[in-house]
Amino acid sequence: MALLYGLLWRLLLLLVHVNRVLVSWLRVRLRSMKGRLWERAVAALLLPLALAGFPDQQKKLNHANPDANGNPVTGSRAAGRRARWLSDGRALDKLPVHIGLLVAEEELSYTDTANLVVWCMAVGISYVSVYDQHGIFQKNNSRMLEEIVRQQQDLLGVDGSKYSVEVLNNGSDKQQQNVLSCRPAVKLLCPDDGKQSIVAAAQQLCRSVEKRERSSKDISVTMLDSLLRESKNVPDPELVVKFGPVDSTLGFLPWHIRLTEFMSLPSHRGVSYDDLLGVLQRYSSCQQRLGQ
Amino acid sequence: MSWIREGELNLLEKISANILKAGPMPKHVAFIMDGNRRFARKKQMGRQEGHMQGFNKLAETLRWCKHLNIQEVTVYAFSIENFKRTKDEVDGLMELAKQKFEKLLEERCFLNVCFAYTSRYEITNAVREMAWGVEEGLIKASDVSEALLSECLYSNNSPNPDLLIRTSGEVRLSDFLLWQTSHSCLVFQSVLWPEYSFWNLCEAILQFQLNHKSIQKARDLHREHQASQQLEADRACVAELLQHHGNGKPADAQRRQEALLHHTACREERIHDFLEALKHKRDSFFNDLTSEAAVA
Numbered sequence: 001m002a003l004l005y006g007l008l009w010r011l012l013l014l015l016v017h018v019n020r021v022l023v024s025w026l027r028v029r030l031r032s033m034k035g036r037l038w039e040r041a042v043a044a045l046l047l048p049l050a051l052a053g054f055p056d057q058q059k060k061l062n063h064a065n066p067d068a069n070g071n072p073v074t075g076s077r078a079a080g081r082r083a084r085w086l087s088d089g090r091a092l093d094k095l096p097v098h099i100g101l102l103v104a105e106e107e108l109s110y111t112d113t114a115n116l117v118v119w120c121m122a123v124g125i126s127y128v129s130v131y132d133q134h135g136i137f138q139k140n141n142s143r144m145l146e147e148i149v150r151q152q153q154d155l156l157g158v159d160g161s162k163y164s165v166e167v168l169n170n171g172s173d174k175q176q177q178n179v180l181s182c183r184p185a186v187k188l189l190c191p192d193d194g195k196q197s198i199v200a201a202a203q204q205l206c207r208s209v210e211k212r213e214r215s216s217k218d219i220s221v222t223m224l225d226s227l228l229r230e231s232k233n234v235p236d237p238e239l240v241v242k243f244g245p246v247d248s249t250l251g252f253l254p255w256h257i258r259l260t261e262f263m264s265l266p267s268h269r270g271v272s273y274d275d276l277l278g279v280l281q282r283y284s285s286c287q288q289r290l291g292q
Numbered sequence: 293m294s295w296i297r298e299g300e301l302n303l304l305e306k307i308s309a310n311i312l313k314a315g316p317m318p319k320h321v322a323f324i325m326d327g328n329r330r331f332a333r334k335k336q337m338g339r340q341e342g343h344m345q346g347f348n349k350l351a352e353t354l355r356w357c358k359h360l361n362i363q364e365v366t367v368y369a370f371s372i373e374n375f376k377r378t379k380d381e382v383d384g385l386m387e388l389a390k391q392k393f394e395k396l397l398e399e400r401c402f403l404n405v406c407f408a409y410t411s412r413y414e415i416t417n418a419v420r421e422m423a424w425g426v427e428e429g430l431i432k433a434s435d436v437s438e439a440l441l442s443e444c445l446y447s448n449n450s451p452n453p454d455l456l457i458r459t460s461g462e463v464r465l466s467d468f469l470l471w472q473t474s475h476s477c478l479v480f481q482s483v484l485w486p487e488y489s490f491w492n493l494c495e496a497i498l499q500f501q502l503n504h505k506s507i508q509k510a511r512d513l514h515r516e517h518q519a520s521q522q523l524e525a526d527r528a529c530v531a532e533l534l535q536h537h538g539n540g541k542p543a544d545a546q547r548r549q550e551a552l553l554h555h556t557a558c559r560e561e562r563i564h565d566f567l568e569a570l571k572h573k574r575d576s577f578f579n580d581l582t583s584e585a586a587v588a
Binding site: 002005006008009010012013016133134191194195196198199201202203205206207209210215216217219220221223224225245246247248249250251252254255257258259260261262263286 | 310311312313314315410411412413415416419420421422423424426427432433434436437438441463464465466467470471473474475476477478479480498499501502503506507510513514517521
């Protein structure tokens with residue numbers, strides 16, 4: 001009997017995997033196809049096994065714009081794109097001040113991630129963080145910066161220097177006086193910026209207690225919070241977009257995600273501007289009741 | 293009469309439960325039971341009635357969890373933020389909680405209810421406890437680690453939740469178990485809590501099973517990383533110590549190794565004694581509370 005249930009379980013998992021593969025294949029194949037057929041096909045496939053993990057972005061009818069995917073273009077086309085993206089951002093009721101891009105995939109693409117960063121900034125988001133659970137982006141921050149600069153030029157034209165980016169390294173944070181300054185900032189994060197940072201702050205507080213500089217009773221949420229902001233001034237992300245099939249935060253900034261909205265996209269590889277815009281539109285329509 | 297109704301699952305539910313149990317099952321599930329008030333609005337009933345339905349649904353869900361061999365459940369009943377609601381609503385909820393949980397004491401199950409809880413406060417309190425340990429001379433500041441912080445949380449007697457489910461379509465954690473769920477499977481479901489069904493639970497567990505391997509891998513990676521960080525921290529302490537006592541002469545490898553083993557053993561003993569003291573402090577706090585309540 002146990003054997004039978006075991007087999008049935010494997011069959012169930014197989015069906016789910018097949019469903020997922022079909023859906024993502026269709027997504028790729030029919031991306032450029034207009035409307036009804038695509039929507040019906042997706043609905044038919046997703047309905048029977050509509051598994052809610054992180055809510056997946058439903059593909060809306062998008063008139064695929066050939067410009068939107070970063071082909072090298074002339075200055076005027078880039079300027080047009082820049083204006084359009086800015087107006088897309090303005091059309092939204094609200095935009096996150098800090099957006100977190102959580103790449104929960106093993107194979108990382110610097111180009112696609114850089115695209116995402118550039119689009120976020122073009123739309124008007126001033127603080128973009130990028131996280132992967134191995135901290136690879138952070139370790140290779142110069143390569144990431146190069147890629148961002150390159151994509152800026154490709155997507156936004158030569159004039160993209162208006163959006164000069166600061167890739168915040170751990171060292172330069174102390175110079176970052178005001179996080180909400182005019183220049184958009186990019187922060188590359190790794191798991192150590194999460195729990196380990198909390199532990200480091202805790203150690204600091206304990207050392208000052210050891211030296212009788214303060215009492216344990218003085219330690220409050222506000223104190224711990226401001227200590228965390230002192231070393232790494234990362235604002236709380238209003239929105240985290242997760243890329244990949246894993247339904248977990250994988251250690252991303254546990255302290256900071258208290259009120260963060262989580263949305264997900266299937267993958268960061270081959271992601272389009274419209275995918276990102278869809279998520280932002282969804283975010284702008286959500287309501288935070290904050291306990292009431 | 294048992295509050296957690298001992299009703300059986302129907303045949304189809306039983307079969308589905310058995311199929312799911314053939315795969316990896318979560319041992320500890322956490323629920324953010326959201327949607328009571330929206331449900332009340334939808335059914336045009338009072339908010340209090342909505343919360344009643346929510347409690348009934350909790351009872352039912354615990355029954356399902358028992359059938360699925362889920363040994364531990366943690367629920368988010370009430371946060372400090374929720375005290376912003378009207379006085380009547382808050383009073384009503386408190387009275388309801390008192391009634392239901394009195395009955396629960398008759399049952400044997402691990403149900404953790406997070407009441408007037410926020411995660412940031414819990415983490416801060418853990419830091420405060422460690423600072424207290426330092427003040428009392430039980431531990432040193434250098435003993436502070438991720439593992440020790442976890443031991444100082446209110447949830448230290450439980451393993452981290454394998455699965456966190458939030459209902460009603462909201463996709464946030466709302467200051468719930470932020471530390472403990474860093475490597476949990478997060479499932480957001482749009483169903484309102486009072487309308488939660490056995491199939492919704494199966495759906496969530498299936499999601500857990502699909503994620504199991506990759507999350508397990510991530511957890512193992514994190515554990516290894518923690519261990520190497522601890523080793524590095526121990527080595528740094530020992531290096532400092534040897535420099536202090538070494539009179540400028542570099543210590544040989546064997547001496548370093550001996551010192552390292554000694555330091556680690558001492559640290560572990562200190563931590564053990566500190567955790568015992570902490571447990572004792574908490575137990576006496578609760579004993580005092582209950583004896584006060586008994587007198588009152």
